[in-house]
Amino acid sequence: MNVINSLFIYLLFPGFLFSFILSIFVSFLDRKITARLQYRQGPPLLQPLYDFFKLLLKEVTVPKNANLLFFLSPFLSFASVVLASSILWTAIIFKKGFIGDITVFVYLLLIPSVMLILGGASSGNVIVSLGVSREIKMLLSYELPLITATLVPILNSGSLKLIEIMQKNTLSLPSILSFFVLFICLYAKSGIVPFDAPEAETEIAGGILMEFSGILLGLIKLTKQVFMSLFPAFLVGLYFFDGGVVSFVIKYLMILFFIIIFKNINPRLKIIQVMKFFWFIIFPLSLLSVILLFIL
């Protein structure tokens, strides 16, 4: 019974199917709003779905030096992001969870980047290695402030369960600071425009994604979309959760719109700028928010 229940959660309702549909919708919103901001019409509603099915049909090309990791990494990263999404949505919708699920959640979100690094590096392409080195630098810059900033809601509520953290959220100066830090870090993790140096299409031709094709590429793109649909939900849950459905949807959409507009008005940062920004501005801010929590 328990197994069937978990399978249902993982594969159907808050897991795979739900996050697939939600991510298609979020990605459509992203592209449509981007198009409208540039005074154009934009793609139809099902465009992300068409892209995904097309990539399923395409041939998978294999680089000469590729090994098993090249094939495994997109599947593993997609599986882990779906697992993260089922943990988060179970907490939000069914108000259930286990002790320590926020830690599991944060670490599950790390797996896609690591898998991308391993898979990209195993292809043995020179330009991909540039993208890989940038991705590693990104990981080094945002991961530490992200974990430090997640400490604030955890300490605030004194619990390691997502749902208890959500129910005990309070708005104070440290939590506003940590919201800001967490927003920037998750934004960098999702790899959209000011922080997309690892896959810069115009300078290193897709970078870390360059050698992936067919279903492998489709799964990587889907992983990114699912992550993008996850990240407003995580923020709303940690900081502005009040149990209501309508207020949740409104806050979710507000953060999503803000992300999309922020993406459209910023140019790409160089990797050195990203590292400086995170190490010298964002990390001290996250430390400050934890210290303030103890002082206030």
Add this chain to the structure above:
Amino acid sequence: MGLIKKSLLKSLWVFHLPLSPCNNCDIEILDALTPRYDLERFGIQLVGSIRHADVLLVTGVPNYKNYTKLKYLYEQAPKPCFVVAIGTCACGRGVFKDSFNSPCDVDKIVPVSAYVPGCPPKPEAIIDGIVKLIKSLKT
């Protein structure tokens, strides 16, 4: 027409493959992708890597330096992959037909699915070419 085939036609990702053109055709291709013509309405996107491409937009005349590269790049692209020749140069070499350094036409090297003549073709002509390509694939 199955969902898979429909999704292929609805999301053609184009890769820009210049064979030493005079650069006018490339500017017109970029024009066709600007907000004014908005090719993303039909799901057409410019991609940076040959591994992601569905359509190769070939411009310019093949010469002894690059005609082997064209074949090589075509083999690297995941199939199904279509080639569209943009500009008179790529369609039939134009005035460079008897040039000393041009071995043969583009369609002798790779199979070409659509030709867009013009020197350079207008963005409208390029869009027309893509529409004709999609129509020919539907049947």
